[in-house]
Amino acid sequence: MREEEYLQSLHFNSLRVKDGSLVNMSLPIVLAIDDETKGRIGSSSHVGLLGPDGDCVAILRSFEIYKHNKEERIARTWGTTAPGLPYVEEVITRAGNWLIGGDLEVLKPIKYNDGLDNYRLSPKQLRDEFDKREADAVFAFQLRNPVHNGHALLMNDTRKRLLEMGYKNPILLLHPLGGFTKADDVPLDVRMEQHSKVLEDGVLDPETTIVAIFPSPMHYAGPTEVQWHAKARINAGANFYIVGRDPAGMGHPTEKRDLYDPDHGKKVLSMAPGLEKLNILPFRVAAYDTKVNKMAFFDPTRAKDFLFISGTKMRAFAKSGENPPEGFMCPSGWNVLVKYYESLQAEEPSEQPVLST
Amino acid sequence: MREEEYLQSLHFNSLRVKDGSLVNMSLPIVLAIDDETKGRIGSSSHVGLLGPDGDCVAILRSFEIYKHNKEERIARTWGTTAPGLPYVEEVITRAGNWLIGGDLEVLKPIKYNDGLDNYRLSPKQLRDEFDKREADAVFAFQLRNPVHNGHALLMNDTRKRLLEMGYKNPILLLHPLGGFTKADDVPLDVRMEQHSKVLEDGVLDPETTIVAIFPSPMHYAGPTEVQWHAKARINAGANFYIVGRDPAGMGHPTEKRDLYDPDHGKKVLSMAPGLEKLNILPFRVAAYDTKVNKMAFFDPTRAKDFLFISGTKMRAFAKSGENPPEGFMCPSGWNVLVKYYESLQAEEPSEQPVLST
Numbered sequence: 123m124r125e126e127e128y129l130q131s132l133h134f135n136s137l138r139v140k141d142g143s144l145v146n147m148s149l150p151i152v153l154a155i156d157d158e159t160k161g162r163i164g165s166s167s168h169v170g171l172l173g174p175d176g177d178c179v180a181i182l183r184s185f186e187i188y189k190h191n192k193e194e195r196i197a198r199t200w201g202t203t204a205p206g207l208p209y210v211e212e213v214i215t216r217a218g219n220w221l222i223g224g225d226l227e228v229l230k231p232i233k234y235n236d237g238l239d240n241y242r243l244s245p246k247q248l249r250d251e252f253d254k255r256e257a258d259a260v261f262a263f264q265l266r267n268p269v270h271n272g273h274a275l276l277m278n279d280t281r282k283r284l285l286e287m288g289y290k291n292p293i294l295l296l297h298p299l300g301g302f303t304k305a306d307d308v309p310l311d312v313r314m315e316q317h318s319k320v321l322e323d324g325v326l327d328p329e330t331t332i333v334a335i336f337p338s339p340m341h342y343a344g345p346t347e348v349q350w351h352a353k354a355r356i357n358a359g360a361n362f363y364i365v366g367r368d369p370a371g372m373g374h375p376t377e378k379r380d381l382y383d384p385d386h387g388k389k390v391l392s393m394a395p396g397l398e399k400l401n402i403l404p405f406r407v408a409a410y411d412t413k414v415n416k417m418a419f420f421d422p423t424r425a426k427d428f429l430f431i432s433g434t435k436m437r438a439f440a441k442s443g444e445n446p447p448e449g450f451m452c453p454s455g456w457n458v459l460v461k462y463y464e465s466l467q468a469e470e471p472s473e474q475p476v477l478s479t
Numbered sequence: 480m481r482e483e484e485y486l487q488s489l490h491f492n493s494l495r496v497k498d499g500s501l502v503n504m505s506l507p508i509v510l511a512i513d514d515e516t517k518g519r520i521g522s523s524s525h526v527g528l529l530g531p532d533g534d535c536v537a538i539l540r541s542f543e544i545y546k547h548n549k550e551e552r553i554a555r556t557w558g559t560t561a562p563g564l565p566y567v568e569e570v571i572t573r574a575g576n577w578l579i580g581g582d583l584e585v586l587k588p589i590k591y592n593d594g595l596d597n598y599r600l601s602p603k604q605l606r607d608e609f610d611k612r613e614a615d616a617v618f619a620f621q622l623r624n625p626v627h628n629g630h631a632l633l634m635n636d637t638r639k640r641l642l643e644m645g646y647k648n649p650i651l652l653l654h655p656l657g658g659f660t661k662a663d664d665v666p667l668d669v670r671m672e673q674h675s676k677v678l679e680d681g682v683l684d685p686e687t688t689i690v691a692i693f694p695s696p697m698h699y700a701g702p703t704e705v706q707w708h709a710k711a712r713i714n715a716g717a718n719f720y721i722v723g724r725d726p727a728g729m730g731h732p733t734e735k736r737d738l739y740d741p742d743h744g745k746k747v748l749s750m751a752p753g754l755e756k757l758n759i760l761p762f763r764v765a766a767y768d769t770k771v772n773k774m775a776f777f778d779p780t781r782a783k784d785f786l787f788i789s790g791t792k793m794r795a796f797a798k799s800g801e802n803p804p805e806g807f808m809c810p811s812g813w814n815v816l817v818k819y820y821e822s823l824q825a826e827e828p829s830e831q832p833v834l835s836t
Contacts, residue, residue: 129743130750132558133702135491138750144501189740194558201489201551203560345490383546386486393487393495395752 123152124223125188132198135349136395146396148349149199149341153182154190156218163187169222179232185224190217200343201382206375208304209341232337238300238314243334248295249359251332257293259284261362261403262355264369266299266307266340267433268316268459270451272408272417274325279419280364280403281330294331295360301339304372306433310335312462319454342372344382345390352391352400365391366405416449441467480509481580482545489555492706493752503753505706506556506698510539511547513575520544526579536589542581547574557700558739563732565661566698589694595657595671600691605652606716608689614650616641618719618760619712621726623656623664623697624790625673625816627808628774629765631682636776637721637760638687651688652717658696661729663790667692669819676811699729701739702747709748709757722748723762773806798824 123131128150130137135148153171155163163169171180196210197203205211233239243251252260261280265273277294284292298317300310308316314335321328336354341347347370352363368384369391375381392402409428411418420428431450439446440463446456480488485507487494492505510528512520520526528537553567554560562568590596600608609617618637622630634651641649655674657667665673671692678685693711698704704727709720725741726748732738749759766785768775777785788807796803797820803813 126746126750129702129747133492133747134750134752136752138752142755144752191558191740193561194739197554197558197560201548201554203554204550345486382551383548389483390486390490393483393491395491395493395495395501398499 123150123221124186125221128152128188128221128223132195134395135346144396146349146353146394148346148353148394149343150195152190152221152223154214154217155187155220155222157220159218160187160220163222168224173232177230179229181227181229182222183225183227185222187220187222190219190221192217192219199341199346201346202374204374204376207342208372209302209339209343212302213339236311238311238335241314241333241335242300242337243358245354245358248332248334252293252295252359255291255293255332257291257359259289259292259362260295260360261292261364262295262297262352262358262360263364264297264299264336264351264355266303266313268308268313268436268451268455269296269320269326270417270431270436271325271449272410274320275408275417275419276364276406277326279406280362283403284362292330292362294326295355295358296326296331296333297336297355297358298333299340300335300337303340304342306437307340308459308462312458316455316458319458320452323452323454325452325455340370342370342381344369344371345386348387348391349394349397352397352402356397356400361399362401362403363391364403364405367407410447410450412447415447437463440464480507480578481543482578485509485545485578485580489552491752492703501752503706503710503751505703505710505751506700507552509547509578509580511571511574512544512577512579514577516575517544517577520579525581530589535586537586538584539579540582540584542579544577544579547576547578549574549576556698556703558703559731561731561733564699565729566659566696566700569659570696593668595668595692598671598690598692599657599694600715602711602715605689605691609650609652609716612648612650612689614648614716616646616649616719617652617717618649618721619652619654619709619715619717620721621654621656621693621708621712623660623670625665625670625793625808625812626653626677626683627788627793628682628806629767631677632765632774632776633721633763634683636763637719640760641719649687649719651683652712652715653683653688653690654693654712654715655690656697657692657694660697661699663794664697665816665819669815673812673815676815677809680809680811682809682812697727699727699738701726701728702743705744705748706751706754709754709759713754713757718756719758719760720748721760721762724764767804767807769804772804794820797821 127137131147131150136144137147139145168181168183169185170178171182173179192214193203196214200207261284263277281292281294298313317333320326321331355363365388368380368382369387371380371382373380407420408417409420409430411427412429413427431446440459484494488504488507493501494504496502525538525540526542527535528539530536549571550560553571557564618641620634638649638651655670674690677683678688712720722745725737725739726744728737728739730737764777765774766777766787768784769786770784788803797816
């Protein structure tokens with residue numbers, strides 16, 4: 123992004139394009155450079171962007187270099203500058219004090235060479251795929267966690283509702299986030315294997331589901347980030363977007379409360395400039411119904427029958443080798459997680475009893 | 480503001496109105512209440528708003544009460560949460576943890592009873608006044624400081640340029656800010672007296688100038704606040720707005736730098752949603768030209784001939800009884816400031832020499 127786009131993104135969460143209309147853009151997409159790189163660039167007219175293996179993957183022409191005011195970027199994006207925001211600590215704090223933006227010519231698509239590149243479909247590839255399948259509605263589900271049967275219930279129910287609305291062939295875009303996530307989230311390769319099992323097992327229908335990786339890093343920026351999550355999926359051909367409670371939220375890094383009001387994400391998304399045509403589908407809460415031993419939509423009139431299985435609880439089950447209640451997740455998918463947590467424990471130093479003297 | 484408007488103001492600096500268009504609104508206009516007041520309101524259907532003298536001045540109906548997340552409000556408005564932001568310390572920090580918003584019925588205009596109420600013209604009163612004077616262009620100048628001859632040069636030059644552009648009767652709206660300012664700014668009553676002298680003296684032409692008070696508090700929120708400064712003047716009938724370097728800016732409260740990039744205010748203003756029809760007039764820098772002994776537009780090719788007289792320098796002159804260079808400010812206006820700084824010194828404990836033992 124040039125500075126003009128960066129400022130619009132920070133202040134207005136949207137960019138004005140040539141025809142005068144607004145395009146939603148709540149997170150700035152910028153490239154930071156340090157003093158040394160700025161010095162090396164000097165008065166060059168264009169610069170090459172190198173991939174991780176040193177290959178030139180793109181050329182940036184008629185570029186501009188402008189100040190990277192990190193404090194302002196963080197405050198306006200997260201609504202806090204408290205220490206401990208994962209993406210800030212991982213990326214922004216250690217980045218350079220300058221931003222460079224210009225006209226980008228991409229020479230070849232980025233390859234990660236991690237065995238998952240076939241899942242990394244561009245927005246155009248996704249739109250072509252939806253055309254090929256003759257989808258008349260595409261509903262997107264953003265997730266960064268393993269798929270349990272509650273998620274599946276929600277996605278299958280959404281498809282049912284779209285069919286009831288008169289759509290003939292609604293397609294699900296299951297679009298797990300593939301970039302940076304915080305340390306206690308399950309890594310991408312494990313999640314992709316788990317998602318495969320869920321489809322193999324028929325919990326989700328492979329005929330009406332496309333699984334692809336959304337290569338963005340997770341910002342955990344709540345109402346600001348959820349706009350980006352929705353906008354990117356619209357670009358990729360989706361016209362329905364499922365939004366839950368506290369999307370892209372997390373606990374406040376230094377205070378004992380949610381960083382964002384759990385309702386603000388959906389509210390802000392519904393009012394965001396450039397997203398007027400988005401159809402927002404509210405996320406219905408699913409929990410384990412102990413009366414029927416399966417995941418079901420939560421019924422507040424008999425709240426005590428429902429069991430909420432958090433990520434922390436799931437990890438505790440997997441680590442201890444205990445199975446979650448039957449019907450929580452398909453067994454083959456669950457096994458993927460058990461193996462992952464076992465491998466983690468093998469790496470961790472075992473806790474030896476210490477003799478007190 | 481209701482929460483829906485508050486969130487749009489914080490995230491998008493603009494509100495979507497019924498016809499689908501965007502109205503610029505970069506600062507939230509909210510009423511904070513504390514737990515005790517919230518408790519007293521209970522399940523009332525409407526509440527009365529009392530003026531400083533206890534009179535009921537307005538009724539708020541079908542209201543809603545929502546959380547006042549101060550950290551988020553501050554971060555998204557100022558782009559920093561550093562301690563020492565004047566408006567934050569004066570107003571937000573000590574305000575309640577709830578906001579109340581609804582349908583406002585104003586029963587009577589607010590009176591300050593400070594002898595300046597005749598200057599407090601509503602937007603409608605101002606528009607009527609411009610109509611009465613048959614203005615075909617109205618240019619607004621926001622200021623919170625005494626008017627020196629450099630300001631006057633700029634305003635008179637703007638009028639000349641508007642005449643050259645073909646307007647027959649451009650009117651200046653000299654619109655000093657009348658709400659909270661930081662402690663070292665000159666108080667409103669002194670500034671209004673100084674402005675009167677400038678008009679009496681003919682430095683500004685009373686025939687083509689309207690002086691009125693803009694009752695807003697100063698936020699010192701740079702690029703975010705300058706949108707509000709411009710938008711409010713458009714509401715009051717202005718179609719040209721003069722913007723200088725670092726509008727509504729200040730030094731960073733804890734770091735040795737400007738809080739905002741001095742160019743960002745003008746850039747952000749020029750791209751702001753809802754302000755597409757605003758004509759922005761760049762503020763040309765005026766300084767004291769020692770070759771001709773008057774304020775003149777700064778000429779960088781002979782920079783050393785120019786003297787910049789800052790507010791701090793002005794205060795030092797006035798306090799010491801020394802006159803600023805001739806032609807810096809009309810003598811009658813200058814006398815108002817001298818009297819004010821003398822009265823300040825009389826209040827300050829005099830510095831007695833201390834004998835060291």
